[in-house]
Amino acid sequence: MSITTIPLEALKGRGSASRLAHRFSRDQRDPWDDGWDTLAELQAERPERLQTQVHFEDAKSAISRNDSPDIPFDASLNPYRGCEHGCIYCFARPTHSYLNLSPGLDFETQLIAKRNIAEVLRRELARPGYRPSQIAIGTATDCYQPIERELRLTRSVIEVLGEARHPFGLVTKSSAVERDLDLIAPLAAQRLAAVYITITTLDARLARILEPRAAAPHRRLQTIRALTEAGVPVGVSVAPQIPFITEDMEQVLQAAREAGARSAFYTVVRLPWEVAPLFRQWLEVHYPQRADRVMARIQEMRGGKDYNADFATRMKGSGIWAELIRKRFETACRRLGLNRERTLLTREDFRPPSSGGQGHLF
Structure with missing residues (x-):
């Protein structure tokens, strides 16, 4: 699989160090030194800082x-x-391949916004025979990533769900969720909303290279506190667990509990398709001395492979190392009183929203 490497000077605030060719690419190119120092000259060039570009699409459906x-x-x-x-580590990176874009830098710089998602959601909820079940928002990509500040698509979705009294939970690494407390808090009081904040590590230096444009760990803890004080049920996601990289699970759980979190969950790192070579490259850039050891432990949890998509093990892994992570998590949760009660949202008050067409006389 070909990798076009980007000089590190251009990568401040970016996770991937390359525009990895996606798995459907017909043409793949590798850098090659022709003997005239052209490769060294290319790598010495200092390109302009990579800019984020937003593209708009009209979604055909809202709910997956x-x-x-x-x-x-x-x-x-x-x-x-x-x-x-x-x-x-994002498991959603390979989805950019279907757009003929790189799961590497394109995934984090070439963004697609579903500009009509609120209207499509409204139509789907208003269909005759629709039966509500809790909707999880932001399961693949973060619903409060930086472009949400201007586009407000997540807010528009919550407005529709609130009008319909439809239960939802959302997961995010961003403090921007606090902006929408005016919508979320009243819905939480009616058992219609819950929020889960992902905190992979409390190590700010690690978070800066692992999740470069997400909120700092201490800021996420402040968000948990703000949501809790507003009456919103809050859980913490300590995902993914990466052997020899994220080593402070217990400290994260304790800090989140002290901030107000009442539940927690975790997964182990998943490296499907193009994520595996991207993650290996990240290890070589940031942790070259332990790269082989990290990958060996990941493969130990995946039956000797970088990834195993088996439903029974893909989230938590298998083997001794996966069992150790599970025991650490469960022991810490028992000690801290996490997960003692489930957050149960109601769907009994659902009412189809206005479809946007002709109104009703009565």
């Missing part, structure tokens, strides 16, 4: 359905494709 036995929800919604947070 799944029947995967290892996922605790069957309905999800994502206002954006690609994610500016640039998390190097």
Whole structure:
């Protein structure tokens, strides 16, 4: 698989160090030294800082359905494709391949915004025979990534769900969710909303290279506190767990509990398709001395491979190392009193929203 490497000077605030050719590419090119020092000259060039570009699309549907036995929800919604947070481990990176874009830098710089998602969602909820079930928002890409500040697509989705009294949960690494507390808090009081904040590590230096454009760890803790004080049920996601990289799970859980979180969950790192070579390259750039050790432990949890998509093990892994992570998580949760009660949202008050067409006389 070909990788076009980008000089590190251009990568401040970016997770990937390359525009990895996606798996459907017909042409793949590798850098090559022709003996005239052209490769060294190319690498010495200092290109302009990579800029984020937003492209708009009209979505045909808003709600995605799944029947995967290892996922605790069957309905999800994502206002954006690609994610500016640039998390190097993101399992959604390979979806950019279907757009003929690189899962590497394109995933975090070439973003797709579903500009009509609120209107499409309204139509879907208003269909005769629609049966509500909790919708998970931001399961693939972060629904509060930086472009949400201006586009407000997530806010428009919450407005529709609120009008319909439809239950939802959202997961984010961003403090921008606080902006929408005026919508989320009243819905939470009616058992219609819950929020989950992802905190992978408390190590600010690590977070800066692992999740370069997400909120700092201490800021995410402040967000948990702000949501809790507003009466919103808050959980913490300590995902993904990466052997020899994210080593402070217990400290994250304790800090989140002290900030107000009442539930927690985790997954182990997943490296499907193009994520594996991207993650290997990230290790070589930032942790060259431990890269082989990290990958060996990941493969130990995946039956000797970089990734195993088996439903029974893909989220938590298998083997001794996966069992150790599970025991650490469960022990910490018991000690801290996390996950003692489930956050149960109601769907009994659902009412179809106005479809936007001709109104009713009575």
